Amino acid sequence: MALRDVLLSIAQTPHRLRRRALVTWTPAQETSEVMDRSGARMKRRLEWYDLVGLGVGGMLGAGVFVTTGRVARDTAGPAVFVSYVIAGVSALLSSFCYAEFSVRVPAAGGAFSYLRVTFGELVGFFGGANILMEYVLSNAAVARSFTDYLASTFGVTEPDAWRIQVGGIAKGYNALDFPAVALILVLTLCLCYSTKESSMLNMVITVFHLLFFVFIILAGMWNGSAGNLVRPHGFAPYGVGGVLDGAAIVYFSYIGYDSASTMAEEIRDPARALPVGIAGSVLVVSALYCLMSVALCVMLPYNEIAESAPFSSAFGEKAGWEWAGSVVGAGASLGIVASLLVAMLGQARYLCVIARARLVPAWLAKVHPSTGTPMNATIFLGLCTASIALFTELQIVFEMISIGTLVVFYLVANALIYHRYAKLGANRSLHVLVFLLLLTLSSLGFSLSRRINGQCRWGMALFGATSIAVTTIFHFTVQQEMAEPPSEWTVPLMPWPAAASVFLNVFLMTTLKMMSFQRFGLWSLVIIVFYVCYGVHSTYTAEENETVNAMIHHANMVMS
Numbered sequence: 048m049a050l051r052d053v054l055l056s057i058a059q060t061p062h063r064l065r066r067r068a069l070v071t072w073t074p075a076q077e078t079s080e081v082m083d084r085s086g087a088r089m090k091r092r093l094e095w096y097d098l099v100g101l102g103v104g105g106m107l108g109a110g111v112f113v114t115t116g117r118v119a120r121d122t123a124g125p126a127v128f129v130s131y132v133i134a135g136v137s138a139l140l141s142s143f144c145y146a147e148f149s150v151r152v153p154a155a156g157g158a159f160s161y162l163r164v165t166f167g168e169l170v171g172f173f174g175g176a177n178i179l180m181e182y183v184l185s186n187a188a189v190a191r192s193f194t195d196y197l198a199s200t201f202g203v204t205e206p207d208a209w210r211i212q213v214g215g216i217a218k219g220y221n222a223l224d225f226p227a228v229a230l231i232l233v234l235t236l237c238l239c240y241s242t243k244e245s246s247m248l249n250m251v252i253t254v255f256h257l258l259f260f261v262f263i264i265l266a267g268m269w270n271g272s273a274g275n276l277v278r279p280h281g282f283a284p285y286g287v288g289g290v291l292d293g294a295a296i297v298y299f300s301y302i303g304y305d306s307a308s309t310m311a312e313e314i315r316d317p318a319r320a321l322p323v324g325i326a327g328s329v330l331v332v333s334a335l336y337c338l339m340s341v342a343l344c345v346m347l348p349y350n351e352i353a354e355s356a357p358f359s360s361a362f363g364e365k366a367g368w369e370w371a372g373s374v375v376g377a378g379a380s381l382g383i384v385a386s387l388l389v390a391m392l393g394q395a396r397y398l399c400v401i402a403r404a405r406l407v408p409a410w411l412a413k414v415h416p417s418t419g420t421p422m423n424a425t426i427f428l429g430l431c432t433a434s435i436a437l438f439t440e441l442q443i444v445f446e447m448i449s450i451g452t453l454v455v456f457y458l459v460a461n462a463l464i465y466h467r468y469a470k471l472g473a474n475r476s477l478h479v480l481v482f483l484l485l486l487t488l489s490s491l492g493f494s495l496s497r498r499i500n501g502q503c504r505w506g507m508a509l510f511g512a513t514s515i516a517v518t519t520i521f522h523f524t525v526q527q528e529m530a531e532p533p534s535e536w537t538v539p540l541m542p543w544p545a546a547a548s549v550f551l552n553v554f555l556m557t558t559l560k561m562m563s564f565q566r567f568g569l570w571s572l573v574i575i576v577f578y579v580c581y582g583v584h585s586t587y588t589a590e591e592n593e594t595v596n597a598m599i600h601h602a603n604m605v606m607s
Contacts, residue, residue, distance in 0.1 A: 056584050063587040064579070069167035074152045077160055082312070084403045084412055089155065089312045089419050095320035097250065098307050102328025104253040105303030105389030107260070107382050111339045114297050116357025123293030124284040125276040125344040128337045130293035131300070135333030137555060138301035140548035141456040142329045143538045144463040145308045146322040150535045151466075153311040153321070155421075156400030157393070158455050163404065165462040165470065172582060174458050175401050176574045177451040178305070182394035183428060185302050186387055187435035190227035193383045197226060199359035200376030227436040234388050235429030238395065239415075239422045252385040259378035260335055263358060266371060267342025270362075276341075278348045288497075288558075295453070295558040300336060302452055303386060304329050306393030313419075322536045391432070395425040405589045406582040450563045451570070453556045460548035461487075467541060468525050482521040483549075489513040490550040494557035518546045 056063075072081065119127040148161040156163070158178050163171030198209045210222040237248065276282055283290055307324045314320045343352065346361040353360035358379065362371035399421035402412035415422040461483050469479040489510045496506030522542060538544050 056588075060579065060583070063583050067583045067586050067590075068169040071167050072164050074164055077152055077154045077156075077164055081400075081403050082154065084405075084409070089414055089421075091313055091315050092419075093310060093313045093320075094315060095323055098310060098314060098320050098324030099328055100250040100253050101310060101389050101392070102304050102307040102324050103331055104249045104256070104385035105306045105393070106301060106328065106332040107253065107256055107335065107386060111300060111336050114299055115336075115340050115343060116352045117354060118293040118296050119340065119344055119349050119357075120352045120354065122285060122296060123289045124280070124282065124349045126283040126290045127293055127297070127344065127349075128340040129283075129290050130297050131333065131336045131340055133291070133294035133551075134298045134301060134555070135329070135336065137294075137298065137456075137548065137551040138304065139326065139329050139333070140544050140551065141460060142304050142326045143544050144456075144460050144548060145305055146325045147463060147536065147538045148459065148466075149308040149311050149321040149325065150318050150537075153314075153317040154400060155309045155312045155396040156403075157305055157309045157397055158459050159397060159401055159404075161459055161466075162462050165466045166458075168404070168406070168582075168586065169578060170458065171404070172401065172406050172578055173571070173574055174455045175397060175406075176577075177570070178455045179394060179397050179401070179428075180570060181302060181451040181455075182390055182397070183432050183435065185299060186231070186390050186394070186432045187227075187439060189383055189387050189390070190231050190432070190436040191224050191439075193230055193380055193387070194224050194226045196359065196376045196379040196383065198376070200373050200380060202373060223437055225437070228433045230384065230387065231391075231429055231433040231436060234384070234391055235425060235433075237388070238392055238425050238429075239420055240418060249385050249388050252381055252388075256378065256382040256385060257335075259374075259381070260339065263375060263378070264335075264338045264342050266362070267339075267346050267358075271342065271345030273345060275345050275348050279350060284349070291497075291554075292558045295555040297336075298452065298555060301329065301332070303390055303393075304332075306389050309393045309396035312396075318535050391425070391429065394428050394432075395421050398424040398428055405585045406578070450556060450559050450567045453552045454567070457549060457552035457556070460545045460552065463538070463545045464542050464549075467537075478525070482517060485517045486514060486546055486549055487553060489517060490553035491557070493550075494554045498557060514546075514550055518542060 115127060118130060119125065123130045145157070145161075149157075152160050152164055154160045156175065159171050159175030162174040194209050198205075203209065207222050209226055210224050212222055237244075285292075304325055307328065308321065310324075311317050311321060339358075343357060343361060359373075359375045362375055398407070399412050399414070401407055402409055402424065411424045411427060412421070413423050414420065464483060465476075465479050469476045492510035493507055493514065496504075496510060499506070525542075
C-alpha cells in the first residue's frame, strides 16, 4: 500500500468508524455469505452425543484440578464447594443465553457472532478478542498443571522438578515447561487432522475420566473425616466474602462449555443438539465439581492442602493409599488432556470467524478443503499458547483469566435481552437499552455495597430490590408487545434468566483483585487500538470493494 493510501486511510478513520463500528449482520448473512469466506465449509459430522462429550470433556479437569486446592487453602476454606455452586449457577444461566443464540445463529464464532449480530462490529470484536485471550491463557495454565500431575504420577512431588530453571529471566517466567509445550503441539496436530476423530478421542478420554472422578469421590469420602470441614477455623474461615471471592476464581473452571457453541457449523442437527450439549454439560460438571471439592476438603484440613497437585498430595498422605496418588496423577493428566483438546478446538473456531469478518488477516479464516478444519487458526493459536505455557507461572496466568470471561458472558446476556425484545420483538431499542443500563447500575451498586467496609447492608437491600423492581417492570411492559416466539428452542421465563446472569456476572467481577482490572484494562486498550488501526480499515475497504464489484456485475448484466 502506498504512503498516500495510508495517510488517506488515517484521515478517514472517524468516518470509517461511524460507518463500521455499529454495523450488524443478520443471522442469515452470518451463516451464508460470511461463512463462504473460508473457502471450504467445515464438515457436519458431529452428533448430539459428540457435543455433550465435548462440553463435559472441555470443563472437567481444568478447574477442579487447577484451582480447587488454591481456593480451598487461601480463599474460601472448606466452603469451596459453595463457591462452585455459585459459579455453577452463573455459568448455567450464561449457558442458557449461549444455547438460544447458538440455535438462532449456528455459526462457529460463538460470543463474537452473537455480539456482532446484536450490537455491531466493535462490540463483537471486543468480546471475541477477550474470550480468545481467556482461551489462550487458560490453556497455557492447564498445560502447565498437566506437568505437575504427570510428575506426581511417577511419585515426584516437587512442583518444578520437571521444569528447567533459567537464570537471567524475571521470577515467574524463568521455569521453562517443555512437557506442557510438547502436549500443546501434539494436540495442535490432532486438531488440524480432523474434528470428528478429535471428538472420538475426547469421548474415550472423557468416559475414562468420569470413572476416575467417581473413584476420587468415593475414595476421598471413605478416607476422609467430616470433622475436616470445620477444622481448624470453621467451615468458612475467610467468611462469606472469601466464598464469593472463591466463586469468581473457580469460574475459570467453566471456561469450556462455550466451546460447544463453536461447533455449530459441524453439528448435523444444531437446533436439537446445541441446547442439550451446552446446558446439559454445565449441569453434569457442576455436580461433579461440588462433589470433588467436598472430597478434597474431608481428606485434609484446608490449611494442609497442597498448592500443586492437591488431590495427588492428599492421597499420598493417607497411610496405605500412597498408590492412589499416582492413580490420581494419571487420571488428572488424562482429564487435563481432554479439557485442553476441547478448549483448543474452540479457540481456533473463534479466530477463524473473526478472520471471516476481516477484523484480523483473512488467511486465518481458511478452512482446509480435505480435513474441513481451520488449520491456519489452529496452528497460530497453538504456537501462541505453547509460548505462554513455556515461560509463565500459573499464578500470573490466573490473575488475568476470569475477568475477561465474566465480561463476555455479561455482554452475551445483555445481547440476548436486546436481540429478543428489540430486534425480534416489537419494542423500541431505547426502552430495552434503558432497562439494561438500570440493571447493570443496580447490580454494580449491590456488589460495591458489599465491598464497602465489609458490608453495607442497606445498600445491598436497596440495590438488590432495585434490580428486581426494574426487571419486573420491564417484564410486564414488554410481555404483551413481544412478537410470537420462534419455533426453535428459547430460554424460558425470559427476561429473568438473562437478567440474573447479568447480575451475577457483575457481582463476580467486583470480587476480583485490582490487578485483574488493570491487566484487563490494558488488554482492552490493545483491542481498541488494533480495531482502530487495522480492523475498521480492513472491513471498510473490503465492503467498498464488494460494493464496486457488485455494481460492475450489475452493469454487465444489464448491458448483456
